[in-house]
Amino acid sequence: MRVLILGMDGYLGWPLALRLLARGHEVAGIDNLYTRKAVEEVGSASALPIPSPEERVHAVRDIMGKDLDFIIGDITKYSVLNKAIRKFKPDTVVHFAEQRSAPYSMIDVKHANFTMRNNLSGTLNLIYAVKKANPKVHVVKMGTMGEYGTPNFDIPESAFVDAQIGGKSDRIVVPKWAGSWYHWSKVHDTNNLLFANKVWGITTTDIMQGPVYGTRTKEITDDRLFTRFDFDGVWGTVFNRYCVESVLGMPLTQYGKGGQTRAFLSLEDSMESLRLLIENRPNDGEYRVVNQFTEVYSVRELALIAKEVASKNGMSVEIGEVDNPRVEANEHYYKPVHDILPALGLKSPTRNIRDEMGVILKDLQKHKSRLAEYKDAIMPEVRWKD
Amino acid sequence: MRVLILGMDGYLGWPLALRLLARGHEVAGIDNLYTRKAVEEVGSASALPIPSPEERVHAVRDIMGKDLDFIIGDITKYSVLNKAIRKFKPDTVVHFAEQRSAPYSMIDVKHANFTMRNNLSGTLNLIYAVKKANPKVHVVKMGTMGEYGTPNFDIPESAFVDAQIGGKSDRIVVPKWAGSWYHWSKVHDTNNLLFANKVWGITTTDIMQGPVYGTRTKEITDDRLFTRFDFDGVWGTVFNRYCVESVLGMPLTQYGKGGQTRAFLSLEDSMESLRLLIENRPNDGEYRVVNQFTEVYSVRELALIAKEVASKNGMSVEIGEVDNPRVEANEHYYKPVHDILPALGLKSPTRNIRDEMGVILKDLQKHKSRLAEYKDAIMPEVRWKD
Numbered sequence: 001m002r003v004l005i006l007g008m009d010g011y012l013g014w015p016l017a018l019r020l021l022a023r024g025h026e027v028a029g030i031d032n033l034y035t036r037k038a039v040e041e042v043g044s045a046s047a048l049p050i051p052s053p054e055e056r057v058h059a060v061r062d063i064m065g066k067d068l069d070f071i072i073g074d075i076t077k078y079s080v081l082n083k084a085i086r087k088f089k090p091d092t093v094v095h096f097a098e099q100r101s102a103p104y105s106m107i108d109v110k111h112a113n114f115t116m117r118n119n120l121s122g123t124l125n126l127i128y129a130v131k132k133a134n135p136k137v138h139v140v141k142m143g144t145m146g147e148y149g150t151p152n153f154d155i156p157e158s159a160f161v162d163a164q165i166g167g168k169s170d171r172i173v174v175p176k177w178a179g180s181w182y183h184w185s186k187v188h189d190t191n192n193l194l195f196a197n198k199v200w201g202i203t204t205t206d207i208m209q210g211p212v213y214g215t216r217t218k219e220i221t222d223d224r225l226f227t228r229f230d231f232d233g234v235w236g237t238v239f240n241r242y243c244v245e246s247v248l249g250m251p252l253t254q255y256g257k258g259g260q261t262r263a264f265l266s267l268e269d270s271m272e273s274l275r276l277l278i279e280n281r282p283n284d285g286e287y288r289v290v291n292q293f294t295e296v297y298s299v300r301e302l303a304l305i306a307k308e309v310a311s312k313n314g315m316s317v318e319i320g321e322v323d324n325p326r327v328e329a330n331e332h333y334y335k336p337v338h339d340i341l342p343a344l345g346l347k348s349p350t351r352n353i354r355d356e357m358g359v360i361l362k363d364l365q366k367h368k369s370r371l372a373e374y375k376d377a378i379m380p381e382v383r384w385k386d
Numbered sequence: 387m388r389v390l391i392l393g394m395d396g397y398l399g400w401p402l403a404l405r406l407l408a409r410g411h412e413v414a415g416i417d418n419l420y421t422r423k424a425v426e427e428v429g430s431a432s433a434l435p436i437p438s439p440e441e442r443v444h445a446v447r448d449i450m451g452k453d454l455d456f457i458i459g460d461i462t463k464y465s466v467l468n469k470a471i472r473k474f475k476p477d478t479v480v481h482f483a484e485q486r487s488a489p490y491s492m493i494d495v496k497h498a499n500f501t502m503r504n505n506l507s508g509t510l511n512l513i514y515a516v517k518k519a520n521p522k523v524h525v526v527k528m529g530t531m532g533e534y535g536t537p538n539f540d541i542p543e544s545a546f547v548d549a550q551i552g553g554k555s556d557r558i559v560v561p562k563w564a565g566s567w568y569h570w571s572k573v574h575d576t577n578n579l580l581f582a583n584k585v586w587g588i589t590t591t592d593i594m595q596g597p598v599y600g601t602r603t604k605e606i607t608d609d610r611l612f613t614r615f616d617f618d619g620v621w622g623t624v625f626n627r628y629c630v631e632s633v634l635g636m637p638l639t640q641y642g643k644g645g646q647t648r649a650f651l652s653l654e655d656s657m658e659s660l661r662l663l664i665e666n667r668p669n670d671g672e673y674r675v676v677n678q679f680t681e682v683y684s685v686r687e688l689a690l691i692a693k694e695v696a697s698k699n700g701m702s703v704e705i706g707e708v709d710n711p712r713v714e715a716n717e718h719y720y721k722p723v724h725d726i727l728p729a730l731g732l733k734s735p736t737r738n739i740r741d742e743m744g745v746i747l748k749d750l751q752k753h754k755s756r757l758a759e760y761k762d763a764i765m766p767e768v769r770w771k772d
Binding site: 078108109110112113116117120121124125127128129151152153154156161162163164165166168169170172173175176177178181184187188191192195198199200327384385 | 464494495496498499502503506507510511513514515537538539540542547548549550551552554555556558559561562563564567570573574577578581584585586713770771
């Protein structure tokens with residue numbers, strides 16, 4: 001299969017390229033390297049140093065014996081994306097090329113605008129490029145479980161759901177409530193893709209993924225193949241941040257009381273899920289929505305797990321309680337449906353979060369002085385209410 | 387009261403400025419004159435010739451004896467909007483500065499991107515400018531009944547609605563289903579404003595308006611005060627287009643069987659509704675959603691009315707059936723709630739559509755040769771499925 005990955009330089013884009021190459025697929029990717037710059041912008045860096053695009057391609061050649069086409073380009077320029085699709089002729093396009101940080105989107109009006117413009121125009125360009133080149137191309141778009149917020153109903157794996165409103169029945173788009181401009185940009189993209197599906201029949205898998213943790217996948221066996229790993233207050237996700245804090249002996253930055261419940265998965269399980277969805281495409285013209293996660297934890301439970309594993313690894317950490325910078329419910333119902341990936345064969349979770357944290361800590365310890373250098377970037381400084 | 391109108395040069399912006407001035411309010415407006423250029427771009431023009439911004443300000447001075455501040459500027463540049471708000475210190479900002487044509491947004495990827503970028507960034511800039519300058523400013527945003535599509539439930543006048551989903555109860559954002567990139571951009575803006583209201587308490591009136599028809603309001607008593615009047619396949623709305631077709635003796639371009647039902651109102655009633663909403667602001671921090679219309683017709687009923695009135699005015703027209711260029715339901719349930727405006731005192735409709743059409747025809751007949759010049763732009767050429 002021929003797979004084009006938009007945003008191939010990112011935390012998920014890179015290991016997905018490796019996974020697909022290992023499976024024998026032909027892979028090309030586009031990235032404008034924006035995340036590298038934007039993480040620098042907030043005074044931080046990837047915990048694990050990552051090679052340049054050229055070095056990445058060489059490493060793949062040396063270690064895996066595979067060829068990888070890495071295009072430096074910005075898909076918000078239609079011509080860039082259109083040219084890549086016409087040249088590479090993908091069967092599947094995986095769309096990761098979105099600004100992916102909620103706090104980054106909330107910094108100020110400039111960052112809010114950037115997030116909306118970047119994310120929406122990338123997706124619109126993808127819709128039109130696929131529609132023109134070959135409407136049978138399978139579009140795999142990374143959304144987020146955060147599009148739903150924390151509803152009182154069970155979160156289905158479908159674009160539409162039956163509802164009763166004021167005594168009448170209707171089939172409605174699954175209700176969303178997002179908690180940042182970033183999350184809203186993803187909701188808007190979901191709506192835009194859904195509209196494109198209805199008008200032009202574009203075959204889509206819309207993945208609603210929970211926060212991912214981890215440094216390793218089956219293919220990341222060499223430091224030259226590492227993917228980026230963010231841990232700062234803007235770009236880091238909660239469990240990865242806890243891991244860095246454990247290594248640095250800092251209190252774990254739990255936001256508020258930690259009752260916020262989310263659906264998580266390891267990097268390895270994220271890759272396995274993506275592989276399954278790419279290799280098992282939906283019917284032509286179908287809009288498939290998948291909730292991609294393996295475990296549900298509250299942020300507090302995660303902190304307790306992190307504290308326990310850190311302690312077993314000889315690191316003593318406390319759970320700190322940081323004023324929650326976000327506007328979100330502290331205690332709530334949370335039940336996402338999770339049928340599609342297990343039906344495709346995902347044994348979930350394939351990795352135990354405690355074991356996985358041991359692996360992460362080992363990887364991070366080798367870069368402890370690097371982490372210490374960016375320590376100041378860990379506390380959340382972007383506050384929603386400001 | 388001090389009212390700042392974004393998009394003051396437009397079909398609604400201009401008569402609203404006149405209405406508010408007549409009511410004794412202080413009015414300033416911003417416009418980048420984009421609609422003038424974009425209508426030219428599709429080979430058309432306003433049926434009624436409209437003066438330049440300078441001439442408009444002079445006409446207001448001469449005829450009404452009022453001062454009007456008309457700023458030529460683009461609110462997608464944050465500094466332009468921020469400066470205007472800090473300088474003018476409005477109590478209310480009315481936001482009409484959006485690309486407002488569904489077919490225009492569907493022309494191609496460039497127009498899709500422009501519509502999203504222009505509309506979303508204007509609204510984001512407004513949110514941030516108000517939040518910084520004075521969060522008590524009342525934001526009045528023009529949305530469209532088209533955000534809802536044609537649901538099976540009664541369309542409420544609220545941002546949220548109680549729903550049962552899979553046996554569970556929740557309060558959800560009122561479901562939307564839009565039929566073009568333009569309509570989706572309005573849905574996205576509604577969601578963005580709603581989020582801004584929840585986080586920063588911005589006081590908002592979100593108006594869901596039906597298509598407007600008419601050339602006159604109480605203040606438009608002189609040709610120098612005319613507002614623009616679009617009738618082409620891209621910029622014209624259905625009843626205004628039927629009026630021009632009647633004058634030209636062309637068959638009325640009814641899209642498909644004409645079963646599409648929508649909520650309409652006259653230009654005068656639109657102005658009266660806006661005045662009532664501006665003079666009766668919601669509570670501080672409230673998000674008020676208003677369905678703004680006075681009558682509900684199918685597109686077929688409108689064609690029959692137009693044919694009847696045209697005939698009484700000595701114009702013989704046939705109802706033509708044009709392939710519907712859009713993707714929309716042809717026959718459907720349609721029941722929007724309409725309580726808020728009548729409770730504020732709107733006697734609806736204040737104008738009878740048949741009488742109003744007589745007035746429109748009279749205004750248009752004076753410009754018959756001008757209309758004939760742009761005749762070729764009337765047939766719909768932008769097809770959703772293309």
